[in-house]
Amino acid sequence: xxxxxxxxxxxxxxxxxxxxxxxxxxxxxxxxxxxxxxxxxxxxxxxxxxxxxxxxxxxxxxxxxxxxxxxxxxxxxxxxxxxxxxxxxxxxxxxxxxxxxxxxxxxxxxxxxxxxxxxxxxxxxxxxxxxxxxxxxxxxxxxxxxxxxxxxxxxxxxxxxxxxxxxxxxxxxxxxxxxxxxxxxxxxxxxxxxxxxxxxxxxxxxxxxxxx
Numbered sequence: 001x002x003x004x005x006x007x008x009x010x011x012x013x014x015x016x017x018x019x020x021x022x023x024x025x026x027x028x029x030x031x032x033x034x035x036x037x038x039x040x041x042x043x044x045x046x047x048x049x050x051x052x053x054x055x056x057x058x059x060x061x062x063x064x065x066x067x068x069x070x071x072x073x074x075x076x077x078x079x080x081x082x083x084x085x086x087x088x089x090x091x092x093x094x095x096x097x098x099x100x101x102x103x104x105x106x107x108x109x110x111x112x113x114x115x116x117x118x119x120x121x122x123x124x125x126x127x128x129x130x131x132x133x134x135x136x137x138x139x140x141x142x143x144x145x146x147x148x149x150x151x152x153x154x155x156x157x158x159x160x161x162x163x164x165x166x167x168x169x170x171x172x173x174x175x176x177x178x179x180x181x182x183x184x185x186x187x188x189x190x191x192x193x194x195x196x197x198x199x200x201x202x203x204x205x206x207x208x209x210x211x212x
Contacts, residue, residue: 002206005038005082006045007031007075015190016047019199026206031078042206044086046099048188051150052076052111059110059153066114066149080106092181092205094198097148100174100184107156107176115170118146127192130166137162137173139198144172144187151186159184181205 008016008030020028029036038044053071054061061067079099083106086093095103101111123129123146133140140163152171155161162183163173176182181202189195 002026002042003029003040004043004045004206005029005031005036005041006047007049007079008045008047009049012047012190015188019190019196019203023203026203031082032075036078038082038085038089038091041086041091043092043094043202044082045202046079046083046093046095046102047190048097048099048147049075050098052098052102052105056080056105057111058105058108061113063113076102087176087179087182090180092202093176093183094202095182095184096190097186097188100186101150101152103182103184104152104156104159104174107159109152109156109159110154112151112153112170114149115151115168117168118151118165118170119149120146123147124188125191127194129172129187131163131172132166133163133173134161137175138201139173139183141187141194144185145192146187148186152184180208 002025004026050070051068053073053076056076079102127143127145129146130143158177159174160177161171162175165172172186174184189198
């Protein structure tokens with residue numbers, strides 16, 4: 001059985017479950033509920049969550065009041081280590097929302113610590129935020145959902161931008177160059193009905209991860 005490792009909050013499970021249920025051959029190993037090693041994993045899923053704890057950021061923090069208070073240093077510590085190990089092994093990585101921000105920081109990037117206009121109630125579950133995408137992007141969506149107050153600023157090593165928000169150029173999708181599959185999306189594909197191809201692409205990579 002293939003193993004997908006992640007740190008998944010209980011309140012998010014209902015969103016991911018329909019996608020997981022389509023692939024009973026994949027065992028989802030949740031580091032929130034048990035000890036999970038990436039040594040025998042076939043892929044890494046980084047999901048949404050609270051802000052990255054300040055001690056893990058690689059930039060000045062002029063105003064700490066903009067950061068959320070419910071940070072989870074234990075989770076961040078596990079996920080940063082998991083990214084390092086996954087990339088060392090060539091595993092496929094899908095990083096969603098906070099996960100994309102953490103992936104960027106893990107590769108040396110920085111964040112915009114507080115942005116307006118991307119966490120409106122009507123955007124959370126509705127695909128209404130318009131994007132523009134690089135023509136080389138494998139996954140291109142005209143509009144996506146949005147629920148975040150931080151965003152990628154300077155890119156981490158080896159990352160390229162695939163999609164931006166039309167209104168303000170906030171980065172919404174990134175990819176690691178010259179790597180089999182490492183994709184970060186700032187939107188929440190687990191909450192929408194148009195993102196099946198993205199998940200299917202990621203899950204198919206797990207089947208090939210042993211060959212990297």
